[in-house]
Structures are given as structure tokens and as C-alpha cells.
Amino acid sequence: MPGSIRQQHGFAHLTDLPCWQLQFGAASAVISSYGAQLLSYQPSPGDELLWLSPKANWQQQAIRGGIPLCWPWFGPADPAVIPDATSQPAHGFARTRHWQLKQQQCTETFASLTLHCLFTDLPHCATPTELRLNVCLNQDTLQITLSCDQALPQQAALHSYFRLNQLEQLSVRGLGTHYLDKVSQQTRKDGCEPARLEGETDRIYLQAGTKLLLQDAGQRVYLQQSGHDSSVLWNPAAAKSRALKDVADDGYQQFVCVETTRLDWQAAPLQLRQTLSRSPASRG
Numbered sequence: 110m111p112g113s114i115r116q117q118h119g120f121a122h123l124t125d126l127p128c129w130q131l132q133f134g135a136a137s138a139v140i141s142s143y144g145a146q147l148l149s150y151q152p153s154p155g156d157e158l159l160w161l162s163p164k165a166n167w168q169q170q171a172i173r174g175g176i177p178l179c180w181p182w183f184g185p186a187d188p189a190v191i192p193d194a195t196s197q198p199a200h201g202f203a204r205t206r207h208w209q210l211k212q213q214q215c216t217e218t219f220a221s222l223t224l225h226c227l228f229t230d231l232p233h234c235a236t237p238t239e240l241r242l243n244v245c246l247n248q249d250t251l252q253i254t255l256s257c258d259q260a261l262p263q264q265a266a267l268h269s270y271f272r273l274n275q276l277e278q279l280s281v282r283g284l285g286t287h288y289l290d291k292v293s294q295q296t297r298k299d300g301c302e303p304a305r306l307e308g309e310t311d312r313i314y315l316q317a318g319t320k321l322l323l324q325d326a327g328q329r330v331y332l333q334q335s336g337h338d339s340s341v342l343w344n345p346a347a348a349k350s351r352a353l354k355d356v357a358d359d360g361y362q363q364f365v366c367v368e369t370t371r372l373d374w375q376a377a378p379l380q381l382r383q384t385l386s387r388s389p390a391s392r393g
């Protein structure tokens with residue numbers, strides 16, 4: 110069998126973090142039980158797609174890097190939907206909870222792991238609600254899927270941090286041109302395709318496609334997404350980076366967030382998916 114799944118104690122400098130390691134042929138991935146957060150995806154040994162802050166911490170806070178899960182809201186809680194919104198944490202609860210194993214499977218063609226978390230304390234829902242995260246690794250791709258079967262008002266994001274070689278050379282294709290600019294008070298803007306970073310960048314792309322391409326010096330990442338109604342492009346630049354205690358002062362040069370987001374508060378089940386790969390041929 111080309112695939113394996115095993116528990117792993119610690120990852121990078123987070124030596125006490127409980128994790129799972131998936132392997133399929135030359136490809137590997139690591140996911141933390143805390144937050145069900147993917148921390149590493151290497152299609153081949155040493156070829157890391159994701160960024161994890163060397164100053165990332167856990168337990169009292171979300172881990173800075175990898176693919177944090179934002180749920181059941183994105184950003185600050187909306188007082189129109191969430192009772193006591195001002196006292197709620199940014200990006201919801203999913204990224205700071207301990208998740209449990211639900212299912213694991215290795216076949217001739219993939220290695221798949223599902224973690225789940227039961228929420229009994231949602232401020233806007235009295236019914237216990239299960240959230241699941243499936244990671245499926247094969248020879249060429251890694252796919253993550255965040256699901257909730259309940260028709261609950263919910264926002265969600267796969268808040269992926271991608272490792273960059275050269276920030277200035279980054280371009281992102283497939284986002285469309287129409288966006289809300291969070292840096293200038295949610296102004297609607299029309300930008301260019303492909304998108305590039307211009308200092309502090311925090312944009313909600315309202316017509317983001319299903320196939321994106323990130324390119325910077327010497328590397329390409331193909332990103333396929335579904336279940337979304339938008340995508341977020343975020344880089345804090347120098348001043349905001351200095352204000353983030355779990356990012357080094359020049360840390361912003363090392364990553365970009367390209368996020369698969371569902372921001373409409375529709376009361377409908379959730380299935381948000383991102384598939385990552387190095388090569389276009391494997392976009393399934």
C-alpha cells in the first residue's frame with residue numbers, strides 16, 4: 110500500500126502539538142488535532158507549499174499558518190446574527206478547539222483522514238452541531254473539505270497561508286477583478302487580473318472562480334475550490350506584521366493568504382473545498 114496515516118507528537122517548533130501525518134508515495138501532509146489545521150503539504154520531500162510562522166503558538170490562541178478553519182463566522186461576529194457578538198472571538202471557534210478522529214482510510218490511490226468536532230455552545234444555535242474536516246492526499250493533490258450537514262446560518266473559510274519565494278513577484282489568477290477592499294472601509298473596487306499585492310492587502314473577491322493559479326519566483330500552486338461564494342486575498346505588509354505578535358517583523362514577506370470563503374449567512378449545509386497541487390494536469 111503506498112499510503113499511511115499515523116499519529117505524530119509535535120510539528121516544527123510546536124513540539125507538544127498533537128498531530129496526524131499522512132503519506133502517499135512521495136507526498137506528505139501534517140494536520141494538527143488542535144483546530145484541525147493543516148500545517149504542511151509537501152507533494153515531494155522538501156517541497157513545502159504552506160507557510161507556518163516560526164513564532165506560531167497554540168493552546169490559548171489560533172496557530173498562525175497552514176490552513177486555519179474559520180467557522181461559524183469569518184472576521185468579527187456579525188451582531189445581526191450572533192448574540193453578544195462583541196465578546197466573540199474573531200473567525201469563530203473551530204480553529205481553537207480540539208478535534209477528534211472520525212475516520213481514516215488508505216487505499217491504492219489515496220490516504221484520507223476525517224476529524225470532527227461537536228459544538229454544543231454555539232451562540233446562535235441550541236442544537237449540538239458537528240463540523241467535519243476531511244484531508245485526502247494522493248500522488249499529485251491534497252484536498253481538504255470542511256462540512257457541516259446542519260442548515261445553520263454559517264460563514265466559513267479555508268484560510269490558507271502559502272509560502273512565498275518572492276512577495277513582489279506574486280500574481281494570483283482566477284480571482285476576478287471585482288472586490289471589497291477591507292483596507293479602505295469595504296469600498297468596492299475593480300482591480301486587474303491577475304491580482305498582485307500592493308502593500309497591505311485585504312480584499313474580498315466577489316466573483317472568484319473555481320480554478321486559481323498562484324505564481325511567484327520559481328513556483329506555481331494550482332488551487333481549485335468549491336462551495337465558496339468569494340475568496341479573500343490577504344497580506345498584512347510591514348506595519349500590520351509588526352503588530353502581530355506571532356509573526357516576525359519581516360514575516361509578511363514569506364506568505365500570502367488565498368482563502369476559500371463562504372460569507373453569505375445562508376442557513377444551508379456547508380461543504381467548502383480546496384484542492385492544491387503543483388501541476389495543472391492533476392486538477393481533478
Ligand SMILES: O=P(O)(O)OC[C@H]1O[C@H](O)[C@H](O)[C@@H](O)[C@@H]1O
Nearest residue numbers: 171184199200291311341343366
Ligand atoms: O489575525 P487573524 O484573526 O488570524 O486574522 C487574519 C486575517 O484574516 C483574514 O484574511 C481577514 O480578511 C483579515 O482582515 C485578517 O487580518
